[in-house]
Amino acid sequence: MDFNLTEDHQMLSDTLRRFLADNYDIETRGRAAYAAPYHAPEIWAGLAELGILGAFLTEDQGGFGGTAEDVRVIFEELGRGLCAEPVLGALMGLHLLSRAGRDDLAQAIIAGEGRIALAVYEPQVACDLKHIEARAQETADGWQLTGRKSAIYGAPGAQHLLIVAQTGQGQGLFLAAAPELIPAAMVDGGGVADLVMDDLPAECLSPDCADWIEAALDLGRVALCAEAVGAMDFLIDMTVDYLKQRKQFGRSIGSFQALQHRVVDMMVELEQCRSITISAAARFDGPDRGRQVSMAKNLIGRMGTRVAEEAIQLHGGIGMTWEYPGAHYAKRLIMIDHQLGDHNDHVLRLIASQPKAA
């Protein structure tokens, strides 16, 4: 048993933390995350230069990491720094490109030359691939896609889009060059887009690869859980600091036991969230991946929301303001639940995969 980070991971974590602390303050984020292109290109370049994107692939694949633990370490720091850069799409996209043998494109993306996003879900599909309705058709001119994808994180401004569609053989994976999108800013910052496809030409990477796609999504879920742990950790620290410093009734409000207990409950949930995320990452390559990931995503979804709501409440009016960084951490924590299946979707996935009692 050893829960310490390896030396390499510790270094990766420290480097990323320092990079964000030095280059990405809340004002920089505020300027970048809410208006097109919904991210900060110079920060993206910086992350690529640090090798953050390369850490998502194994050495065989042309990277220098590639495990779920790498993902956990990186995303926990992205969460702590409240980084709204579209790293999640790159993570899932790189994994799928490598599976499909498109190492050329993967290399370019690792180097920061072009971005990629993954278009899976649809207006009526939040978590379960079977219900995808978008169709791919092979014609004399190649493959064409029809249907609608929605809430594609990180898609605005991405040069490459991976798109999942039904082929008749199963769920296939397609690559398209920057099609026209309907972009929007997320309430917690960052860009998202919808895509309406009407015979959109695309390259087929595989006509039947639901297992690749689900694995990439599960890895994305581990990433989101780790991001939430980082954000929660930071937000709880901020809350404790604020309670110590804020005075009402002639004393610091942190001296009220009623409030101390609330923070303690937040801490307990943070440690639980950390543990379930460690577990999901460590067992990612085992037979229980889906259940582990769904447990993590369910717990994080519920507790991230509780911690965020409590943090706002304990700050009083200040916690309701745009100017206060904690408000943006709280928003991010809550909106993480809306990505790649929320706590309700994952509780259903857990029930469906529950081994039957003898």
Added chain:
Amino acid sequence: MDLEFSPAEKAFRDEVRSFLSDHLPRQIADKVDAGKELTKEETLQWQAILHARGWAAPNWPVDYGGPGWDAVQRHIFAEECALHSAPRLPAFGLNMLGPVLLKFGTEDQRRAILPRILDGTDWWCQGYSEPGAGSDLASLKTRAIRDGGDYVVNGQKTWTTLGQHANKIFCLVRTSTEGKPQEGISFLLVDLDTPGVEMRPIRLIDGGHEVNEVFFTDARVPVENLVGEENQGWTIAKYLLTHERTNIAGVGFSARDLARFRKLSGQLRRDGRSIADNPVYSARAAEIEAELEALRITNLRMLANARDGAAEGAQSSLLKLKGTQIRQALQELYRSALGPHAAPEPDDLSDNERVVPAESARAAPVYFNHRKLSIFGGSNEIQRNIVAKELFRE
């Protein structure tokens, strides 16, 4: 035991319902439903409609232009307005300053100020909180020092709701630093265009502009603008709070929000079934419905107590706590039902570009905005302190 309204009260409810169906402009109710900010003009348009019917100031007596309703009628009116998605009228003049002047003001003040509140000429805002005085309101520092026929006011107020629409502010100011902090506070009316008064916007978590800061630098306010006696402000503030807390349970808002959720859940499909057929959502909605049903009765029990003249005690704290918890739970359920589409969607999409109904596009920002419910009007922790103080009194 009789849980029903009397026949006369039911007839009154029918009258209110048909008035709302006939006169509430659809496009205004739609904006309320979608959680969009109303313009000042839209709010005043609705106020004018109610004013023409004599219903703009539900808790004012007939002599001053109110309808002269009892507590049960006021409750029915508030609930029906919420259920019909009527905009809330600016409460600071109608529900707060009005009752204060009726109780503590001079007849001159009433005759000068009340008609202008009623017809929307004046929009008042509330200057209580300060950066250093939130829950501990009595520690407020904004000074008003008597100089001839004026008070000279210096200091800062904050969280001033809809101050951007207002031309007047009622303030708690410090007129004495002797004795207990509560004993040196006065209730002062200030024109916002007085030289030395400056308002700046505060942006909230959802990006909206709903609150402001107000700065006072040597602002001269005539002594006639004092309400009640000098240093009597705390008594007035406490009296005003009891009015701030009418309709505190917000049962009508919750009933509307539950109905909105049920409507949405029939419209949205997710992973092979409608949200309405999704057991986790249905279970959660049913649980909240049970809590709301209980609160509806709790509210009526307390209303009957008030009608029968029982002391108010900690009841309004209980209603505020549970009422805000239920309203926030419904906001959470609604946001969560939209899943990945709680983005929010941009306003300028065409109907076939939209994934969620236009009225739901702002669900996430509206949810974040509603976190305020447990913070303002006496935070939920302060409400618990009030109840605890009563329970544990030696």
